[in-house]
Amino acid sequence: MVVYAGQGDARRSMDLMWGHRGQDSRTAPGPKPALSVEAIVHAAIGVADDDGMGGLSMRAVGQRLGRTAMALYTYVPTKGDLVDLMYDRVLGELPTHYDVGFGWRGTVTSWAEDRLEFHLRHPWTLQVSQARPVLGPNEFAALETVAEILHRTDLGPRQLRGILGVVLHFVRGQAQTIAEAREAAMATGVSDEEWWYARSPLLAEVAPDFARRFPMAVRMEEEKPGPGEGEVYMESAISESFAVGLEVILDGIDATIAKAGRG
Amino acid sequence: MVVYAGQGDARRSMDLMWGHRGQDSRTAPGPKPALSVEAIVHAAIGVADDDGMGGLSMRAVGQRLGRTAMALYTYVPTKGDLVDLMYDRVLGELPTHYDVGFGWRGTVTSWAEDRLEFHLRHPWTLQVSQARPVLGPNEFAALETVAEILHRTDLGPRQLRGILGVVLHFVRGQAQTIAEAREAAMATGVSDEEWWYARSPLLAEVAPDFARRFPMAVRMEEEKPGPGEGEVYMESAISESFAVGLEVILDGIDATIAKAGRG
DNA sequence: AGAGTCTCTTTATGGTGTAAAGTGATGCCT
DNA sequence: AGGCATCACTTTACACCATAAAGAGACTCT
Numbered sequence A, B: 001m002v003v004y005a006g007q008g009d010a011r012r013s014m015d016l017m018w019g020h021r022g023q024d025s026r027t028a029p030g031p032k033p034a035l036s037v038e039a040i041v042h043a044a045i046g047v048a049d050d051d052g053m054g055g056l057s058m059r060a061v062g063q064r065l066g067r068t069a070m071a072l073y074t075y076v077p078t079k080g081d082l083v084d085l086m087y088d089r090v091l092g093e094l095p096t097h098y099d100v101g102f103g104w105r106g107t108v109t110s111w112a113e114d115r116l117e118f119h120l121r122h123p124w125t126l127q128v129s130q131a132r133p134v135l136g137p138n139e140f141a142a143l144e145t146v147a148e149i150l151h152r153t154d155l156g157p158r159q160l161r162g163i164l165g166v167v168l169h170f171v172r173g174q175a176q177t178i179a180e181a182r183e184a185a186m187a188t189g190v191s192d193e194e195w196w197y198a199r200s201p202l203l204a205e206v207a208p209d210f211a212r213r214f215p216m217a218v219r220m221e222e223e224k225p226g227p228g229e230g231e232v233y234m235e236s237a238i239s240e241s242f243a244v245g246l247e248v249i250l251d252g253i254d255a256t257i258a259k260a261g262r263g
Numbered sequence C: 001a002g003a004g005t006c007t008c009t010t011t012a013t014g015g016t017g018t019a020a021a022g023t024g025a026t027g028c029c030t
Numbered sequence D: 001a002g003g004c005a006t007c008a009c010t011t012t013a014c015a016c017c018a019t020a021a022a023g024a025g026a027c028t029c030t
Helices: A010-017 A037-055 A058-064 A069-074 A079-091 A100-121 A123-127 A137-151 A157-188 A192-206 A215-220 A233-262 B010-017 B037-051 B058-064 B069-074 B079-091 B100-121 B123-127 B137-151 B157-188 B192-206 B215-220 B233-262
Strands: none
Touching: A010 A079, A010 B192, A037 A058, A037 A079, A037 A123, A058 A069, A079 A123, A079 A137, A100 A123, A100 A137, A100 A157, A100 A233, A123 A157, A137 A157, A137 B215, A157 A192, A157 A233, A157 B157, A157 B215, A157 B233, A192 B010, A215 B137, A215 B157, A233 B157, A233 B233, B010 B079, B037 B058, B037 B079, B058 B069, B079 B123, B079 B137, B100 B123, B100 B137, B100 B157, B100 B233, B123 B157, B137 B157, B157 B192, B157 B233
């Protein structure tokens, strides 16, 4: 379930996103609006946080506000626009300033951890398409923040864009793996361990020559960590791979800086 | 639209995936089956390639075979299982062997390019959840292939898993950005340029102090490449960022090897 | 008082996956 | 040969989805 940006009136979308309330026509006839875009976005975020993007329906949001689904269309042109507003709203939770006193490595690490936690707090954000960015104030603020951190490396915009892509895709991918595992567990009522223990013997049965056919794959599974404090089994492996992967990326940035300095 | 693995009977799913046709009971009463799992999977891949994951419905697949949607349920337990089978089927298109004569850097680059093209050929594969892997033969073969390439770096399984995560998430993320842009263009009939040129002036209008508020974001946009031969405007920027990002990752792997050698 | 305008509801349309029941063809057994 | 169990496949039905269109009622202006 990937959601696309508002395909309707570009002006209306932009006005909504940047909080342009339109004319101050407070003496308009008709009943006073009991709802507001703010309230709807807030309720919708609640629904999405609780039930995921799959549970986000206009009916569900309306119900949370004691209204019908159609009532929302007075405030918001389409569901797509609503999702855009939700996305930019929660992006506001991200820190916009980092203490760079400890160098860019530590700062990037902090940023990546914050961003990972953010996506896990609002897993549905991983389903918002990145192709046509939402163009909201908090989206730009988030971009500004990470750009500022990376700027300390003194690299040019070309390198910066490449590095940003690596870091962002890595964090999103890692978050997606964890989030999907959690959602699958919720939806099916089967934990990762149960799921795996149901399939593992079947795999051995159906592919008895597994170890011979896929020796590297078997090797890859070696030395996996056990679950840490309060951690789910599979997530401990992911958090290890997050730390290792981030270290690799940071080393890559270091090498890029060194090359740029020489060049 | 993220699709989860078959939540039904694990044994049936596995048998389907590994081609266990069950008993040879060819003298069963009733009409001969005119369809087959193979044919259904093939037709479904055709639908998904043409119309994306959003266009993949049991009705659409049935229609392509001159049947109703329900006819498919004779062969396949749920839509989720069908998607798993589709996924493992197309994974078979990936090369399973690479000439490592030119060193692991070139090999990883070739692999990444092949994988990117694969995802762009079948964009719906990006919507298949990675949390609970499909556990099909081609999935393992694909894992085996990349594991074998990375094995040349002489790193341990811990590092290998981290690096694999970085590379895979990067390629998938990059592919997703391109694929979503294409799908959005198809779905809305508005090209990326048209979309941007409709919003760019509105952004200036709605946020007149943009350059002051987001100086780094502006800087980040500098020195963007124009479209190359037969390339779409936005995709040229992405393919540049793919090359740069991959280089950063390869440098990071190099540094990791160097550290492991010292340690 | 009447008209116009607004919020919100009701109803309807065409889509989804799939459960349940029905149809008709086929091959085995008596 | 007749009966019947078994199969592939269709029909119908249900509970959802986004949203278009029209209606109900409240409010402020003239």
